[in-house]
Amino acid sequence: MSRRELTCVICPIGCNISIIIDGNRPTQIIRIQGNACKKGAEWAHQEVENPLRIITSSISVIGGDFLLASVKTTKPIPLIKVKQVMKEIHERKLIAPVSMGEVVISNPANCDTEIVVTRSIQINPVRSVNEK
Amino acid sequence: MLNRDIVIIGGGPAGLAAAIAAKETGCSNVLLIERDHILGGILNQCIHDGFGLETFNESLTGPEYAARFINNFNDLGIEVMIGTIVLSLNADKILEVSTAGKYIRIKTKTVILTMGCRERTRGAISIPGSRPSGVYTAGMAQNLMNLENICIGNNVCILGSGDIGLIMARRMTLEGAHVQAVFEILPYCSGLSRNVQQCLNDYSIPLFLNSTVTEIIGNGRLEGINVAQVDTNGFPILETKRFISCDTLLLSVGLIPENELTREAGIELDPLTGGAVVNDFYMTSITGIFACGNVLHVHDLVDWVSEEGSEAGKNAASFLINGDIGSKENHIPIMHGKGIKYTIPQRVSLKKDFTLSLRIRTPGRDRTLIIQDKENVVMKKKVHHLHPAEMIKIYIPKSSISNSSSLKVTLE
Ligand SMILES: Cc1cc2nc3c(=O)[nH]c(=O)nc-3n(C[C@H](O)[C@H](O)[C@H](O)COP(=O)(O)OP(=O)(O)OC[C@H]3O[C@@H](n4cnc5c(N)ncnc54)[C@H](O)[C@@H]3O)c2cc1C
Ligand code: SF4
Numbered sequence: 001m002s003r004r005e006l007t008c009v010i011c012p013i014g015c016n017i018s019i020i021i022d023g024n025r026p027t028q029i030i031r032i033q034g035n036a037c038k039k040g041a042e043w044a045h046q047e048v049e050n051p052l053r054i055i056t057s058s059i060s061v062i063g064g065d066f067l068l069a070s071v072k073t074t075k076p077i078p079l080i081k082v083k084q085v086m087k088e089i090h091e092r093k094l095i096a097p098v099s100m101g102e103v104v105i106s107n108p109a110n111c112d113t114e115i116v117v118t119r120s121i122q123i124n125p126v127r128s129v130n131e132k
Numbered sequence: 133m134l135n136r137d138i139v140i141i142g143g144g145p146a147g148l149a150a151a152i153a154a155k156e157t158g159c160s161n162v163l164l165i166e167r168d169h170i171l172g173g174i175l176n177q178c179i180h181d182g183f184g185l186e187t188f189n190e191s192l193t194g195p196e197y198a199a200r201f202i203n204n205f206n207d208l209g210i211e212v213m214i215g216t217i218v219l220s221l222n223a224d225k226i227l228e229v230s231t232a233g234k235y236i237r238i239k240t241k242t243v244i245l246t247m248g249c250r251e252r253t254r255g256a257i258s259i260p261g262s263r264p265s266g267v268y269t270a271g272m273a274q275n276l277m278n279l280e281n282i283c284i285g286n287n288v289c290i291l292g293s294g295d296i297g298l299i300m301a302r303r304m305t306l307e308g309a310h311v312q313a314v315f316e317i318l319p320y321c322s323g324l325s326r327n328v329q330q331c332l333n334d335y336s337i338p339l340f341l342n343s344t345v346t347e348i349i350g351n352g353r354l355e356g357i358n359v360a361q362v363d364t365n366g367f368p369i370l371e372t373k374r375f376i377s378c379d380t381l382l383l384s385v386g387l388i389p390e391n392e393l394t395r396e397a398g399i400e401l402d403p404l405t406g407g408a409v410v411n412d413f414y415m416t417s418i419t420g421i422f423a424c425g426n427v428l429h430v431h432d433l434v435d436w437v438s439e440e441g442s443e444a445g446k447n448a449a450s451f452l453i454n455g456d457i458g459s460k461e462n463h464i465p466i467m468h469g470k471g472i473k474y475t476i477p478q479r480v481s482l483k484k485d486f487t488l489s490l491r492i493r494t495p496g497r498d499r500t501l502i503i504q505d506k507e508n509v510v511m512k513k514k515v516h517h518l519h520p521a522e523m524i525k526i527y528i529p530k531s532s533i534s535n536s537s538s539l540k541v542t543l544e
Contacts, residue, residue, distance in 0.1 A: 007325045055306070057307075058281075
């Protein structure tokens with residue numbers, strides 16, 4: 001048996017969760033302490049098995065009233081896939097207009113998530129001529 | 133001169149919530165003024181998620197959170213002037229405003245101050261050394277990267293463990309920069325622990341506590357920094373000094389409420405918060421001028437900014453409709469006992485129930501907050517996890533207070 005300290009990232013309270021795990025099977029939790037709510041316990045199980053995170057970034061937009069469209073994953077993705085997902089985000093370009101919630105990449109790096117835009121962007125007539 | 137019933141200065145989450153609440157409470161002559169060309173304030177550059185968990189039970193990004201309020205604001209048809217800056221405010225509630233190259237004056241019956249805060253700059257903490265480029269406040273870096281699409285550097289160190297610095301450590305790492313370390317002079321992190329986990333630990337970025345930058349080195353562009361550990365008094369220990377090569381230094385060393393207009397109007401300020409002194413209606417020392425959001429005290433959660441904004445907007449509208457709300461003569465002060473850094477409000481009318489927001493001085497575990505009037509303990513609240521970075525809120529029913537010449541808050 002061994003002890004691990006985790007910080008729950010689900011909400012701003014950020015509980016310090018200590019878990020006792022089976023020495024032979026590091027993903028087998030024997031006891032959980034310190035989580036102020038149920039979500040924290042579920043999260044701890046997930047965290048020892050395969051940590052998941054929401055990723056946010058931005059994609060450049062041609063001809064818009066903003067230069068960048070901020071984006072996010074609709075579901076958390078495995079931490080180990082973050083690099084690959086970022087690569088796909090970096091390769092993508094958008095053309096104005098785009099609207100909040102619009103899917104711009106489906107299943108990046110084969111993850112069960114979509115990348116959606118988090119800010120609506122209108123066409124800027126001046127930029128749209130110059131940048132094209 | 134224009135005439136309005138309520139003028140709200142600042143179109144961030146506090147101003148938007150205040151405008152919406154004022155309109156919904158029954159005031160139709162509301163004007164919101166914002167100096168930027170878009171509404172939403174700081175939220176526009178905060179593209180990470182984590183906003184709205186309390187209000188919407190969802191983890192939204194800054195722009196998404198702002199959009200919900202902006203849509204509601206627009207649906208209500210509230211008057212707005214963007215690209216417009218308030219240059220001055222006086223005690224008679226006359227505003228001097230610059231809009232599209234024009235100078236105008238506005239007379240209003242009430243004002244709600246929602247100007248937000250700005251970042252402490254390097255000058256404010258005066259690090260010795262040269263003045264090369266490559267040194268940014270974390271919020272400035274966030275603005276350049278997230279709104280202007282400017283790459284600010286490749287090899288980064290961060291001074292100060294505020295949340296914006298932690299968020300930027302992750303953002304820059306994901307964009308391909310090498311973030312070497314975060315240095316914090318205090319013995320504890322000043323940002324939220326979840327941000328230490330998901331912004332630093334996830335990417336193996338070390339956080340050095342009791343450490344600071346002692347010198348900034350570079351001609352033209354930043355070439356590196358000297359860092360050292362500090363002793364218990366915060367003085368650098370010279371033997372621990374080391375050089376770190378980097379081209380970018382971010383400063384995440386705190387926020388200051390932006391109160392130039394407030395000061396000029398002669399409103400009483402609280403040196404502990406850097407914002408106005410208010411009563412339980414969020415009314416300042418000048419009758420009819422209210423304050424809420426980061427201009428009043430620095431918040432860590434935007435949900436609470438919106439809540440405070442709604443409350444202030446509702447109160448300003450009721451003040452217009454019903455006249456006097458709690459004459460100031462009978463207010464009682466809230467005193468700070470052991471361990472308390474500040475409270476909002478600073479004085480209360482006891483005419484209604486109220487919520488006390490407060491911050492404590494040092495981190496701790498399993499302590500009790502005690503609120504007492506002259507004779508009795510009004511309320512005790514056990515707090516398991518205490519941190520100066522985390523605001524504490526306590527709801528206090530007026531019926532619980534019997535002897536009302538003062539209230540005192542203590543941490544035991
Ligand atoms: C760089 C930075 C990053 C932050 N990141 C986070 C975060 O990740 N999560 C979080 O919960 N909180 C964050 N905060 C705290 C955040 O400020 C609050 O949650 C919230 O945005 C504060 O809202 P507000 O309306 O009080 O101020 P703001 O959002 O700052 O809005 C104030 C508005 O007033 C306008 N204004 C100021 N003076 C004038 C004038 N004279 N005339 C006209 N308009 C004026 C400004 O342009 C601005 O739009 C951050 C703060 C900063 C400074
Ligand atoms: S355990 Fe619950 S309360 Fe604690 S941080 Fe996680 S989600 Fe928040």
